[in-house]
Amino acid sequence: MLTHALVGDEGKTIELGWQGGKRTRFHAMWLRDNALDDKTRSAGNGQRLITILDIPRDTRIGGALIKGDTLEVTFLPEGKTVGFPAPWLKANAYDRDESRQSGWTADTIQRWTKATMQNHVPRASYAAASQGGDALREWLSAVRAYGFAVMDGLPAESGALCKVSDLFGYIRETNYGRWFEVRAEVNPSNLAYTNLGLQAHTDNPYRDPVPTLQILSCIENTVEGGESSVVDGFAVAAVLQAENPEGFRLLSSCPARFEYAGSSGVRLQAKRPMIELGPDGELICIRFNNRSLAPTVDVPFADMDAYYAAYRRFAELIEDPSFEVTFKLEPGQAFIVDNTRVMHARKAFSGTGKRWLQGCYADKDGLLSTLAAIEHGFKEAAE
DSSP, rough: EEEEEEEEEGTTEEEEEESSSOEEEEEEHHHHOOOOSSSBTTTTTTTTTOGGGGGGGOOOOEEEEEEEEEEEEEEEEETEEEEEEHHHHHHHHOOSSSOOSSSSGGGGGOOOHHHHTTTTOOEEEEETTTTTTHHHHHHHHHHHHHEEEEEEOOOOOTTTTHHHHTTTOOEETTTTBBSSSEOOOOOSSSSGGGGSSSSEOSSOSSSSSSOOOEEEEEEEEEESSOEEEEHHHHHHHHHHHHHHHHHHHHHHOEEEEEEEOTTTTOEEEEEEEEEOOOOSEEEEEEEEGGGBBBOOOSOOGGGHHHHHHHHHHHHHHHTOOHHHEOOOOOOOOEEEEETTTEEEEEEOOOOSSOOEEEEEEEEEHHHHHHHHHHHHHHHHHHH
């Protein structure tokens, strides 16, 4: 609860006191830009109806009054009074002494290893998830938290993976098509279409932006071997940063180059770091794919040895069995991975029997939006 409001700096700032003695400050311009009234923001979707240029340059606070659980602020020279709910002010306070998690979703990410996840692979049945409610919420929440999840009970038929993407969003079509077949081929355009084992990797780092989700669905699997595995790239990167800060800095500040030219009429290239950080240092993306890595030419000569040493160590950690969670997909099962975080791999398999998977790409923003809407509905129902 608010206890006092003191205007300072000739109206440029305001200090708020809270029950318990805590104090927070806000700038007049920040408050005016984030006003919640219906002339500033759309009541329907919350989007701003004004631009920063519509706000007077000399905006200041002419007065402030606490009314119950609301702070009423009058802005000059407009003479406009706006109410700010105390819970909203507390949730959006930026004047804080304590350390703060980087980024928007850092508190929802849970890093994992084989020891913590092998016997706790998140999964749901399609029948339950397709009904929405708790089953879908928990499955989507697992993808957000762990970067992967399994779904059981799909039809063992071509195109069934679309049912997974339909639960939260849309398929992202690429040069590989709306979806693609993952089975051994003669003269394949991609090494995924062989019976060879594949190193843990993220898909399509040669795209900008990369597909943020990948779904793989099993239609037939009677081969020996061919198990799928996943590795939490964020957990691996954290270990690398702890043991080799300089190597981590090089992999996150120097761009790698990726390219793909396996199909007629397709020439894809991207230039991004293997470990991508946000401006505030938040770990936001892993790009790791030995098959599509082009010559690295953006590292200074003096740093190239250290860069390659860090790259090798990163690869060693990725292949360390202690980070790997393994499972074998059966017909009617699918798994989804956050392609900006979780690397997936495949064990080699025998030439006898059949292994037929289908894959597609989707976008994480759709999944997170669907999850947020479900969670909001649950919150409203609880209130």
